[in-house]
Amino acid sequence: MRALAIWSGALAGLMAILIGSLVPAALLLPTPQLAVVDLPATWQVSALLVCAMVSGPRAGVIAAVAYLSMGFINLPVFHGGGGLNYLLEPGFGYLAGFVPAAWLTGRLAHQTGMQDLPKQCFAAGAGLLVLQLCGLLNLGLGALFGRWSSPVLSLIMQYSINPLPAQIFLCIASGLLAVILRRLLIVES
Numbered sequence: 001m002r003a004l005a006i007w008s009g010a011l012a013g014l015m016a017i018l019i020g021s022l023v024p025a026a027l028l029l030p031t032p033q034l035a036v037v038d039l040p041a042t043w044q045v046s047a048l049l050v051c052a053m054v055s056g057p058r059a060g061v062i063a064a065v066a067y068l069s070m071g072f073i074n075l076p077v078f079h080g081g082g083g084l085n086y087l088l089e090p091g092f093g094y095l096a097g098f099v100p101a102a103w104l105t106g107r108l109a110h111q112t113g114m115q116d117l118p119k120q121c122f123a124a125g126a127g128l129l130v131l132q133l134c135g136l137l138n139l140g141l142g143a144l145f146g147r148w149s150s151p152v153l154s155l156i157m158q159y160s161i162n163p164l165p166a167q168i169f170l171c172i173a174s175g176l177l178a179v180i181l182r183r184l185l186i187v188e189s
Helices: 002-026 043-055 057-072 084-088 092-096 098-109 117-144 152-161 164-185
Strands: none
Touching (some): 043 057, 043 098, 043 117, 043 164, 057 092, 084 092, 092 098, 092 117, 117 164
C-alpha cells in the first residue's frame, strides 16, 4: 500500500513538473516593458519542490528522475527543449541538482513539526540551495576544464544570480501551496 502511495505521488509530481514546464509556454500573456533585468525563472523548480514537500522524498526523487529521463530522450520538457545535448550545456548542473534537491526538500518537509508556512518555505529554500550548489559546481568544473565558450562569471550571472530573486519568490509560493495541499490531502508529518 505504501509503495502505491509513493508511486502515485511520484506520478502526480511528474505531471506537476510537466505542467510547470509546458503551461507557461502555452500561455500568451503580455510581458510588462518595465523590467530592468530579465529574471528567467521556470516553473519546473517550483513544481519539483511542491511535489517533494507534499508527497515526500521518495516520490520527489522518482518524479525528478522521470522528468530528467523524459528530457534526455528528446521530449521538449526542459527550458530550451530536450535531448542528450543538455549534458554538455552549462545549465546541466542545475538539472542534475533536481534529484538531491527533491530528496532534501521532501525529507525536511516531512519531519515532525514542519507543517507551517515558514518551515515549508525553509524546506523549499534548502532545495533551491542544493540546485544552486550543483549548478555552480558544474559551472566551476566546466570552467576549470575549458568547456565553456563564455566567461564563468557571465554564466554565473545568467544561471544563478539573475534568476535567484524570482526563484526565492517561487520558493515562498511553493511553501504556501504545499501547506494548503498538505492540509487538503491530510498529509501527516
